Amino acid sequence: MSSVQNSSGEGKLKRQLGFLDLTFLGLGAIIGSGWLFASQGGAQLAGPTAWVAWVIGAVAVGLIGLVYAELSGALPRAGGIIRYPDYSHGPIVGFLMGIAALVAYSSVAGIEAEAMRGYAQTWWKALGTSTGGITTLGWFVQFILLIVFFLINYWSVNIFGKVNSVVTAIKFIVPLLTIIVLLTHVHGANFSNTKGAGGFTGIESAVSTAGIIFAFLGFRQAVDFAGEAKNPQKNVPLAIITAIAIGAVLYILLQITFIGALTPGSLSGGWAALNYKSPFADLARALGMAWLANVLFADAVLSPSGTGNIYLSSTARVIFAWARTGTFFKVFSRVSPKNGVPRPALWLAFILSVFWTLPFPTWGALVGVVSSATVMTYIIGPISAAALRRTASGIHRPFRLGGMGVIAPIAFIVASLIIYWTGWKIDSWLIGLQLAAFVLYLIINKVMPSENIALGQQIKSTSWLIVYYIVMFLVSKFGDKAFGGCGALKTPVDQIIVVVIALIAYYWGVAAALPKANITEEHTEEDAGSLAAQPY
Structure with a gap:
C-alpha cells in the first residue's frame, strides 16, 4: 500500500484482502453458531421439512446478495450497507439504517x-x-473471549484476514465430517413423521x-470489507456469491442429516419436544459416537469464536461508515495511520458486544432480533441499486446484475416477509425504534x-420508508397468531397483504430517490487515490 496517511495525519484503510x-x-461468518443450533431449531418448528426453510433462506439471501454484488462492485466502500442508502436517498435514510445496523451487527460477537x-x-x-442459565464465571469467560477478538482486530487488518482464513478452513472440516458420518445413521421413517x-x-x-437467516447473514462481510479489498470491483461480488452458494449446500445437508439421524425414541414427544442442549454433539453421543461428540465440542469453541472475531471487526467498519456519512459522531471515522484500522470504531464495537451479553441472555433470545434488524438494513439495498441505476448511471459497474427489474422487487418482497415472519414481539420494538429514530432526526x-x-x-425521499414501517407494524400486530399477532388477519391473507405492501413500497422507494446520487468526497475520502482509475 502506498500512502496510508493523509495531509492531516489521519490514516486510511489499507487494501490488503484478496478474493480468498x-x-x-463470508464463510467464516456463515459457519458460526448457526450450524450448531439452527438445525434443531428448524426441526422443532418445521419437522422433516425443515430443509425447505434452508432452501428458502438461501434463495432469499442469494437474491439480496446479488443486488449487493452490483452495489459493492460499483462502489466498494467500507460498511457499504450503511452508505448505499445515504447515496441513493440521503442522510435520513442513512441515519435510520445506521441505527438498525448498529443493533444487528454489534450483538453478533456477543451471541457467538x-x-x-x-x-x-x-x-x-x-x-x-x-436450568440453562449462566454463572458469573461463565460470563467472564465470554468477556475474555471478546477481549481476544478485540486484540486480534486491533493490530492489523492483514493479520486479522490471514488468521480468519486459517480458522475458517479448519472449522469447515468439522461440519463436513459430521455430514459424512451422520449419513450412515439415517432413519428414513423420520422424514414421514409429522407429529408436532x-x-x-x-x-x-x-x-x-x-x-x-441468522446463519446466512455472513455474506455481508465482503461488502463491509470492500474498502480494504484488492481489486474490489471483481473480488467482492465473486466472494459474495461464492460464500452464499457454499454455505447453502452445507446447511441443507446438515439439516437433512440431523433429521435423518435422530433416534426414533427422541421423536416420541413430537418434533417440537426436541430439546438437546448441544444438538449435534448430544445426537452423536446418543448414537454411540463419543469421539464425534468430542470433536464437535472442540469445534463449538472454534466456530463461534471465528465468527465472533469477524463480526467484531465488521461492526467497527459499519460504525466507521456511519460516521463517514456525517450522521454519527465523527470521532468514529478516524483510522490509525500506522495500520489502517478504525480503532475508535473498534473500541465502540467491543463495548457494545459486551453490553449484548448483559443481563446474560441465551443464544436463542437474540437470534430473532439480529435477523430482523439485519433484514431491515437489507430492504433498502434492492431499492438503492435500482435507484442508482438512474441517478448515478455513469458509475462503472463491473458486475451488472441482469434482470434487476425482476430480482430487486422480489428480493424486497422476500425481505419483507422475513421481517413479518419474525413476529410481533420483535417487530414491534424494532420498527418502533426506527420510527422513534426518525422523530429524533427531525428534532436534531x-x-x-x-x-x-x-x-x-430528505423527508420526501424517506416518506415511503416511514409509511412502510407503519403499515408493517400494523400488519404484524393484527397478523396471524402463528407470528405473534392478534389473529385478525389469517394466513395466507396476512402474507398476501405483506407482498402487496412490499410491491407498493419498492416502486415508491425507487421513485422517491434523490434526483442526483449523494456520493460526495466526504463519503469516499478513505478511498482517495486507491480507486483513482475508476470513473467515480
Whole structure:
C-alpha cells in the first residue's frame, strides 16, 4: 500500500484482502453458531421439512446478495450497507439504517461468545447452571473471549484476514465430517413423521426465528470489507456469491442429516419436544459416537469464536461508515495511520458486544432480533441499486446484475416477509425504534449534515420508508397468531397483504430517490487515490 496517511495525519484503510480472504470472511461468518443450533431449531418448528426453510433462506439471501454484488462492485466502500442508502436517498435514510445496523451487527460477537460458552458448559459445568442459565464465571469467560477478538482486530487488518482464513478452513472440516458420518445413521421413517411439525407456517417461522437467516447473514462481510479489498470491483461480488452458494449446500445437508439421524425414541414427544442442549454433539453421543461428540465440542469453541472475531471487526467498519456519512459522531471515522484500522470504531464495537451479553441472555433470545434488524438494513439495498441505476448511471459497474427489474422487487418482497415472519414481539420494538429514530432526526436535523439537500427533499425521499414501517407494524400486530399477532388477519391473507405492501413500497422507494446520487468526497475520502482509475 502506498500512502496510508493523509495531509492531516489521519490514516486510511489499507487494501490488503484478496478474493480468498473475502470469501473466507463470508464463510467464516456463515459457519458460526448457526450450524450448531439452527438445525434443531428448524426441526422443532418445521419437522422433516425443515430443509425447505434452508432452501428458502438461501434463495432469499442469494437474491439480496446479488443486488449487493452490483452495489459493492460499483462502489466498494467500507460498511457499504450503511452508505448505499445515504447515496441513493440521503442522510435520513442513512441515519435510520445506521441505527438498525448498529443493533444487528454489534450483538453478533456477543451471541457467538454465548454460543461458545453454552457448548463448553458440557465439559466445564461451572460455566452455567442446570436450568440453562449462566454463572458469573461463565460470563467472564465470554468477556475474555471478546477481549481476544478485540486484540486480534486491533493490530492489523492483514493479520486479522490471514488468521480468519486459517480458522475458517479448519472449522469447515468439522461440519463436513459430521455430514459424512451422520449419513450412515439415517432413519428414513423420520422424514414421514409429522407429529408436532408446524407445516408450512412452521417453515416460514423457522426461516426467521430458528437461526436460518441468522446463519446466512455472513455474506455481508465482503461488502463491509470492500474498502480494504484488492481489486474490489471483481473480488467482492465473486466472494459474495461464492460464500452464499457454499454455505447453502452445507446447511441443507446438515439439516437433512440431523433429521435423518435422530433416534426414533427422541421423536416420541413430537418434533417440537426436541430439546438437546448441544444438538449435534448430544445426537452423536446418543448414537454411540463419543469421539464425534468430542470433536464437535472442540469445534463449538472454534466456530463461534471465528465468527465472533469477524463480526467484531465488521461492526467497527459499519460504525466507521456511519460516521463517514456525517450522521454519527465523527470521532468514529478516524483510522490509525500506522495500520489502517478504525480503532475508535473498534473500541465502540467491543463495548457494545459486551453490553449484548448483559443481563446474560441465551443464544436463542437474540437470534430473532439480529435477523430482523439485519433484514431491515437489507430492504433498502434492492431499492438503492435500482435507484442508482438512474441517478448515478455513469458509475462503472463491473458486475451488472441482469434482470434487476425482476430480482430487486422480489428480493424486497422476500425481505419483507422475513421481517413479518419474525413476529410481533420483535417487530414491534424494532420498527418502533426506527420510527422513534426518525422523530429524533427531525428534532436534531440542524446538527446533521444537509449536504445541500433541503430537509423537505430528505423527508420526501424517506416518506415511503416511514409509511412502510407503519403499515408493517400494523400488519404484524393484527397478523396471524402463528407470528405473534392478534389473529385478525389469517394466513395466507396476512402474507398476501405483506407482498402487496412490499410491491407498493419498492416502486415508491425507487421513485422517491434523490434526483442526483449523494456520493460526495466526504463519503469516499478513505478511498482517495486507491480507486483513482475508476470513473467515480
